[in-house]
Amino acid sequence: MPEKNVIAIDLGASSGRLISGSFDGGKIALKEQFRFSNQPINLMDSLYWDHLKLFQSIKYGLSIAEKDLQTIESLSVDTWGVDYGFIDHLGKVINAPHSYRDGRSTRHQKEFEQQFPPEEYFFATGVQPDTIDSVMQLFADFKERPYLKNEIDSILFMPNLIEYFFSQEKVNEFTIASTSGLLDGQTRELSSEVFEKLAFEPRWFGEIQKKGRILGKLLPQIRKELGLHSEIEVISGVGHDTAAAVLALPIKEEEKFESGFISCGTWSIVGTQTDLPIVTKQAFEAGLTNEGCYDGGNRLLKNITGLWIVQELQKEWSYQGEMVDFGKMAELAAAAGPAKSYINPNYAAFANPGEMEQKIKDFLRLTGQALPKDRGELLRIIYESLALSYTQTIRLLEENTGKILQRIFMFGGGIQNDLLVQLTADYTQKTIQTGPVEASVTGNIISQLMTLKLLEEKDRVAVLKNSFESQTIQPQLAAKEAASATAAFEKIAETC
Template sequence: MKNYIAVDIGASSGRLILGQLINGEIKLEEMHRFSNGFKKENGHDRWDIDKLIQEIFIGLEKIKKTGIEAATIGIDTWAVDYVLVGDNGQKLQNPISYRDSRTVNSIEELTSQYPKEYIYEKTGIQFLDFNTLYQLYEEDEKLLEQTDRIMMIPDYIGYILTGNAVTEVTNASTTQMMNLRKGLFDDDLLGEVNVSEEQFPKLADPGTMLGKISHKWCKQYDLPKCEVITVATHDTASAVVGTPGSGNDWAFLSSGTWSLLGRELKTPENGKLAFQENYTNEWGAYGTYRFLKNIMGLWMVQSIRSEQNKKYSFAEMAALAEKEEPFQQYINVNDERFSNPESMINEIQAYCRETGQKVPQTTGELVSAVYCNLALYYADALNQLVKITKKPINKLNIVGGGSNVDILNQLTSSLAKIKVIAGPDEATAIGNIVVQMISEHELSDVDSARKVIAQSFNLKEYDPNKDYGKILEDYKTFILEKEK
């Protein structure tokens, strides 16, 4: 029996998950979990990348103690952030988080020289002020002069483990510096941020063998024999691989700290309407594109919970929200003010106060406001998606932690008038493991893998139970008026 380890690290936590194919079904077991988060250091919000790598070794030692002597490993993390590495192979500083405020006005400054339409035609990537393009635009020029290689977070972790460096394409595409037509970094955009293509390790597709864990780590730690496989290193790309969609009429919603809603395409869509609605063409595994929209996601609920010292579990917060009358206020959840406020609760209340709406006070009211407006945003985005791609959507597959939130899934189904299939919640780790299984020839391709996923995990279905058409139209009118 072959063993596969998914190293899956998000903005708030990381895990090592063991995967095996047993009697035609994928079995998962979480072997190690650890916390993650950025902290203020030298004037910026930064990730403690060394701690994350140390936690991987701790997890691998735990796995070895269970009797597992050999395995393959895949690494996925969030996108856009990077590590600057000097010519001695050492990082120059801890990486800055995408939620740092340094890029607040960067889009406006850079696009005063390169129009947005020009950048979108080249890259097909949506405009978000934390994209790597704008982070590098604000980067310390002296540090860039000292930089030998620029590595995305999962690529850097793989480099530390094996000594081999690549730039995996699903994550590289999120930089907003990859040229859709050439399949390479765009020289014009790189020049604008004072970096060169030579500073990025060679591009690699998901399924590429990266190498064995370096001998020095095996001497320092009691590790199983491991070979690292470059999977779809952007966690959303792995989540889409792990989504049990079937046919040609489904969309996906990866629902976690961020909500990523879109559909899988064989060719990119970077026309005028896609540009206007700020949809993105991130590269997917096996020659696909993730045509999607970034939506704020459960970050807002996570922040409320943290402010309340984790008084309630997420399940308890959802239960409190279900007791409230829905749609008491309209909130643009994608407003930048909710990206990283000092207090999420105060920011939501201030938004409602400023717009003359009922101000949520209790935990149930606050969470209900978030869930209702997330569902409204999802429904509106699905309508946009159909218009842009000119193809019907009859099923929405929701994966990730949000697939467990019944109230949010039901609201989404009813508002969008669409069947919702929820699960699995561990789609990212599953997609990570599936790429490893395909590389090891235990699964033949993504289509067959998705059939196995559907058979391996419990999925829950939701059908529309109310007509919220008027609510959705009122929401769109309100948001449009406010944005003028």
């Protein structure tokens, strides 16, 4: 088979990338073509995404990619969840899309919960209530700008909004829509209960698309502007970055319900696949949430504040005149030896930027624990606490699914930290399989290849194993010691 080139546009909450995937029928080769920043913009105490910069940066990246690759078959976009843009009756964007960190949802949280109590919301949607949820953001939008309801023709989630700019076709893809709190917890279609209770219009979102869809060729005016020769297909593939990553895991169909996953990055996402959403009181109280898979299945998971804490420390220390890279951080933590104290990564103060070292020490004082003597001990506390929070969540997943998770797949940039991976194996007492590092990008590419009929589902795992290296890590810590540390962590986590 002649080599085919597709472009994954992977947008994160701090940067965006165009990564090419070259497929020869048996192996995928990745290459970064272009990278650009993507920071939310604070304007008059509101946070927005610069959609115009995103569009322009992607166009520039496409021109670079075609010069390198000669021909491009298709492109598709994956992003973080929950955020969206408004389209008016002329097909134009209404204002810049808000960032999920914008404060307007918090201003209206109490009023929302009066109309839709948290447990009732979970049972309707299968989603844990959070001010970042699309449904809460929309509620706040209409409270502060009620005129919007008359101006809106369509609402598109972020990956679908960007694809619209390149195709002028409007769709909302299932995996990204599943993060919104707008879907029914059982049917996974738009929730009539949500829309009636909050006076939203289902027509704004259209039909929710499952699996991949070719939206059409790249707009001719864009091809002309960039001088492109390729007639690039714009594909709505797997829109949510974590769903894309799960598609990139070499998990056989018969093993997927006994396998867990940990997305290890700024956020840590710990989950497992289930046939149907799990919408029970036990799941609600455990803080578990349900999101969609590319094939229409379900991911039961929990979000944990992840390496954000370490990233904030790095930034803080750089402001003090010393840049400590992530590799050096791991070395310092390894040399420090076992932690004597723990933090709860989901403690509210850790989610906010600034003064992270002081916040950690304040938490340790609050919980009556020993303070670190140096940076190595401080970092060791963080890494062990993350691994222990993963362990606690894995146990909750097993209790709520009735399945014993035999193997845990770790992916994302965090798997380059050997210490964190080994600690996760030690405390979970599970076999850990790592990779790929670029899991979201890989899943994006896989979804395009399947949509173009260049790759069949039955061959997906073989192609992934042929394309990317993976390591298997076994526990080295005795089960009794792991259980003791887990109990001590959970006692701390319960108090704060």
